[in-house]
Amino acid sequence: MSHVAVVYQTQYGATQRYAQWISEALHSDLYKLSDVNAQVLRKYSTIIFGGAIYASGIMGSKQISTYFSDLPDTKLIVFTVGLSNPKTTNYQSIINKNFNGALQKSISFFHLRGAIDYKKLNFLHRIMMFALKNKVKKSAHTSPETSLFLETYGKKIDFTDKESINLLVRQAESLI
Template sequence: MENKIAVIYKSKYGATKRYAGWIALKLDADLYEVSDIRRKDLKAYDTIIYGGPIYIGKIKGIKFIINNYEYIKDKKVSVFMVGMREFDEDYINSILENNIPKEVINNIKTFYFRGKMNYQELSLKDKILMTGLRVSISNKKQSDISNDEKMILEVIDKPIDYIDKKSIDILLNNVSSNG
């Protein structure tokens, strides 16, 4: 029996789209931007993979999975998030708890991949947010600044790219072993 797979994503600056494209290619899956797929389209798939960037503590576009969960709960569902922070299990768990209801979290597989940031490519709103964040971090004692905060201070002067194609292997293996 063939495992028909849909990879659905929401991307803000391109990192999530890149991961989604790689995943779809490796799994021979159909690829959709979240605005291009409807609930009725989900019936055709055995496996649904959703990817979204973490933006101000929210997984962009995750409402699509939550709002359609009743229609996909009997399918294999995975969610990958893309963020700038180093992997931190407590941070990832808090993002999940604040974005996805517990009954959904308990029935899906979740993955975290690191993204990229180029200050020059940011929208005006995001540049203002980053500048405010930078000011608040700059006011801290040097010894109190975390690695993630140091990255925020650096990104304004030089783009940072943590995208790693190999990081999708864990998701690919999970889908393959269950498919």
């Protein structure tokens, strides 16, 4: 058994893809969040958790926070997956909303770029993306990222990149 568990919560698959790549690189165990509990995670010295970002919420963050609070000697790495470019986006407000300050101090965070296929979105996510599109169109502030959003709205786009896990993998290896 590995000393590392990669646990993920996904809606459309990009977070799962990253979790699988990370698990393969580290030769670790891989779990959907729904398939684990604190008892299972107790066996690991390092947990890597991945959750997709939706409307500034990180899927599964409350559940993994609860589990982690019961595992004081376990190291935690969190990766988020969203459409925003991690090189130009400040994620601190999202982290603050999803993890309390004390917990944040013991977590290494990584932000990875996801994918979207508008045809596969559920009704709520379609409405959210439509509202975001209208808000961006009305905004006086434009950026390369908002222009790209408007240009690709309604299409299938995939920003996932296997190379983007390298920093996270190196961080995990330093903890093992």
